[in-house]
Amino acid sequence: MEGIFGVRMSVVDVATGAPIVPGSLAPDPAVVEELRQAASRPDAHPGSMHPSSTGTVKAWTLPSGRPALLLVGEDSPMLDSFTVGHLQQAVTAAVNNVITNAMALAARGEQLVSSVFAGRMPIEHLLAQSRELGLAGTEYVVIAVATDQPSDPLVVLTTAGILHLPHRRPGRLTCCLNAADLERALDLPTLDSSRVGVSTSFRSLEELAEASRQAGWALGATLERKRIVHYDEVRGSVVPRDSQAAREVSRGVLGDLLEPTERSQRLLETLTAYLTNDRKWTETAQALGIHRQTLGHRLRQVEVITGRSLKSTADLAALWVATSAVEFLADARNTV
Structure with a gap:
C-alpha cells in the first residue's frame, strides 16, 4: 500500500x-x-x-x-x-x-478456556485445539492483568503476534502464553503500565487451572509490592492459599459485606476498587463511575459494617487480605 x-x-x-x-x-x-x-x-x-x-x-x-x-x-x-x-x-x-481476525481468534481461545473451567470440555480437546491456534510450545505461563478494558490487551497481544488463550472476568484478563513470549508481552503497550500477576511456568495445559489461580494470587499481591509480581515471590504471602482459609478470613473481616444483597455487593466492589487504586479517591471514583461524594458515603458505610477504620494501617492490611481472599475464592470457582 x-x-x-x-x-x-x-x-x-x-x-x-x-x-x-x-x-x-x-x-x-x-x-x-x-x-x-x-x-x-x-x-x-x-x-x-x-x-x-x-x-x-x-x-x-x-x-x-x-x-x-x-x-x-x-x-x-x-x-x-x-x-x-x-x-x-x-x-x-x-x-x-x-x-476482526484478532478478536475472532481471541474469542475462540476464550471459549475453549471457559468451557474447560466450567467442566464442559475435556482437557484433551483443549490440548488439540490449542495446537490448532498455534499455542504449541513446550513451556507455558499464565498472566493475570488488572484492566477494565480487556479488549485493549487482547488486541495488543494479537496484533503483536503473541499467541494466547484468554479468559475475561470483571476487572481482569487472564492469558496463557508460550513462556518464551512472556518478556515481550510485558513490554507491550497497555501491559507495560498495568498490574500483572505471573504464574510459575508449566509444561502441560492440564495445569492451566492451577496456573490461573497462581497468576490471580500474584496479581492480588501487586497492591502491596510492585506492578509485576511472580507467584514465586509471594509463596509466603499472608493471603490465604486454600478455600477454607479464604472463607474464614473474608467472613471474619468483611462480615455482612459478603451478604448476597445488592447493597453489600456494591459496597464490597467499592472497597475493592479503593484498595486496588491505592486509596486514591479520584481514580477510584472514576473507575466506579461515581462522584467523590458518593464514594465517601460508601466508604463510611464500609467502616460501619466492618468495624474497621480506613485510616488505620492494621485495619487496611486486614481489609486488603480479606478482599484478596474474596478474589481467591472467585478464581477458585472460575477455574474448576
Whole structure:
C-alpha cells in the first residue's frame, strides 16, 4: 500500500498506541502519544487530521470499527484530499480485517478456556485445539492483568503476534502464553503500565487451572509490592492459599459485606476498587463511575459494617487480605 500511494505510513490503535498495521514509518513514541491524545478528544471525529508538534508526522482518525490512527510521514509526497480519502478507505478496510481476525481468534481461545473451567470440555480437546491456534510450545505461563478494558490487551497481544488463550472476568484478563513470549508481552503497550500477576511456568495445559489461580494470587499481591509480581515471590504471602482459609478470613473481616444483597455487593466492589487504586479517591471514583461524594458515603458505610477504620494501617492490611481472599475464592470457582 505504501508503494501504491508513495508514502511512509503506519497505523496505531487510539486506545493503546500499539501498532495495528505496521509500515516503514516508525515515529518517536512521544509523537505517537501526542497524536493519540489528540484523537481521543471528544471533538475528534473520523477523517479529522492531526499534525504533530514536531512537524514530522500527520495523523488521520480512521472510521474503523475500533478507533485507529493513520500516521503518515511529513517527508512523504503531498497528498490531495481525493488521494487522502482513498488512502483512508483502503487502510480502514485493512484495520477492520486485522481487528476482526484478532478478536475472532481471541474469542475462540476464550471459549475453549471457559468451557474447560466450567467442566464442559475435556482437557484433551483443549490440548488439540490449542495446537490448532498455534499455542504449541513446550513451556507455558499464565498472566493475570488488572484492566477494565480487556479488549485493549487482547488486541495488543494479537496484533503483536503473541499467541494466547484468554479468559475475561470483571476487572481482569487472564492469558496463557508460550513462556518464551512472556518478556515481550510485558513490554507491550497497555501491559507495560498495568498490574500483572505471573504464574510459575508449566509444561502441560492440564495445569492451566492451577496456573490461573497462581497468576490471580500474584496479581492480588501487586497492591502491596510492585506492578509485576511472580507467584514465586509471594509463596509466603499472608493471603490465604486454600478455600477454607479464604472463607474464614473474608467472613471474619468483611462480615455482612459478603451478604448476597445488592447493597453489600456494591459496597464490597467499592472497597475493592479503593484498595486496588491505592486509596486514591479520584481514580477510584472514576473507575466506579461515581462522584467523590458518593464514594465517601460508601466508604463510611464500609467502616460501619466492618468495624474497621480506613485510616488505620492494621485495619487496611486486614481489609486488603480479606478482599484478596474474596478474589481467591472467585478464581477458585472460575477455574474448576
